[in-house]
Amino acid sequence: MKNLLFSVCTAFILFSGFTQAQHKKTKAMDTQSIYQFKAQDLSGKTFDFSTLKGKKVLIVNTASKCGFTPQYEQLETIYKEYKDKGFTVIGFPANNFNGQEPGTNEEIETFCKLNYGVTFPMMDKISVKGADMSPIYQFLTQKEKNGVKDSEVKWNFQKYLIDEKGHLVEVYYSKTKPDAPEIVNWIKQ
Structure with a gap:
């Protein structure tokens, strides 16, 4: 009887510890979002990502002398078309x-x-x-920080989609154009 009672108590303690650890992990992941970041824009002003709450966001690393540079045009087109409908594009030049x-x-x-x-x-x-690597890109590329997936920035014009709650949704590599159906359909949802 003592052994059974000891086993039940031990199992309960282990289960409680596991449940608490899972709760802490889930809670930490729930609070991680793009909203924790601030960056400087090209003119040196602070941009607070918490101002994007409620918007879908496409984050893209850009470059001026790349074969994918013409994607600036498509990025600007979808930005203009959907900026008043809860969407924005944020560009991060990188060398x-x-x-x-x-x-x-x-x-x-x-x-x-x-x-x-x-x-x-x-x-x-x-x-x-x-x-x-910038802290915002550490968040975007590391599952332990974004709660969704690991990724590696493979080239210029890689796109990260962020939902209205500031969480990573998907990653698209350079060859996927900003106005591709999968991106536009996501924006319109």
């Missing part, structure tokens, strides 16, 4: 791939406006991979 974004913030801003009429928010140039 991680073959030096394809060598410019300063001022040069990047001029290039984007002059060549593609970009009006969507563009942030300060950052690193999207390696030891100096």
